[in-house]
Amino acid sequence: MRLLVLLMLALVCQWPVLARASANNNSFSDDQVCDPLADYFLGMEDYPEAIQRHRVVIRQHPGNALAHYHLGFAYGIIGEHQLEFSEYQKAVSLGLNNWQLFLNLGLLYLESGLTADATEVLKLATLLAPDRPETHFNLAIAHQRRGELPDAEQEMLTSLQIDPNQPDARNTLGAIYAQEGKYVRANEEWTDLVAANPDYQPARANLDILQRMERGELKGTSAAGSFATP
Numbered sequence: 001m002r003l004l005v006l007l008m009l010a011l012v013c014q015w016p017v018l019a020r021a022s023a024n025n026n027s028f029s030d031d032q033v034c035d036p037l038a039d040y041f042l043g044m045e046d047y048p049e050a051i052q053r054h055r056v057v058i059r060q061h062p063g064n065a066l067a068h069y070h071l072g073f074a075y076g077i078i079g080e081h082q083l084e085f086s087e088y089q090k091a092v093s094l095g096l097n098n099w100q101l102f103l104n105l106g107l108l109y110l111e112s113g114l115t116a117d118a119t120e121v122l123k124l125a126t127l128l129a130p131d132r133p134e135t136h137f138n139l140a141i142a143h144q145r146r147g148e149l150p151d152a153e154q155e156m157l158t159s160l161q162i163d164p165n166q167p168d169a170r171n172t173l174g175a176i177y178a179q180e181g182k183y184v185r186a187n188e189e190w191t192d193l194v195a196a197n198p199d200y201q202p203a204r205a206n207l208d209i210l211q212r213m214e215r216g217e218l219k220g221t222s223a224a225g226s227f228a229t230p
Contacts (some may be wrong), residue, residue: 034066041076052076065094069101075125081108099129106138118142126155132164140172149180167193168229171202175227178210186210202228 040051044113054071057064072087088105102125109118122139129135140155156173174189187210193203205228212218218226 065096
């Protein structure tokens with residue numbers, strides 16, 4: 001399942017997308033501006049039409065990195081992840097240097113289990129957009145999956161410093177604390193999260209798991225495999 005990212009994207013118009021972030025046309029020269037009509041269909045979530053029109057743009061202008069990115073974005077939305085990856089790679093090779101591209105590519109690596117590649121790409125996203133909480137959040141997830149828990153903790157704390165209103169980030173920070181053996185901190189994080197968000201079930205479930213571990217009911221169960229995270 002694609003990790004948490006929900007952005008309003010600026011192309012020709014704005015639209016919300018789940019777990020992906022698109023590039024901003026204003027960052028590029030005139031020959032790197034995508035076709036407005038192709039982007040219109042992308043914004044209207046007519047992905048087959050958007051794909052067809054972006055492929056036309058690329059046939060006419062094969063060096064348009066932004067068009068490759070938008071085409072990859074559309075492929076990703078419909079689940080064609082091999083094609084998504086291919087178009088992102090083309091955009092990178094053509095010089096598109098944008099945090100949203102690296103974030104999406106990093107998420108794709110995470111989904112594929114390529115955590116080392118994901119970590120390197122997501123580091124680029126954080127360097128390009130150090131003030132975006134989602135870049136640090138997903139880099140923390142990559143570090144966590146690699147067992148690099150101090151780095152995961154630091155990146156998740158940074159994400160929460162930028163935007164404290166992230167229940168998933170707070171819940172995952174609790175899981176990282178538990179994996180590090182910092183059970184008091186994990187308990188405090190989840191308890192505070194439940195108090196602030198009574199309907200947030202993952203934190204409730206994690207508190208229950210932690211309490212069962214403390215009672216000795218889950219001996220031999222690792223925190224990494226037990227606690228609920230996004």
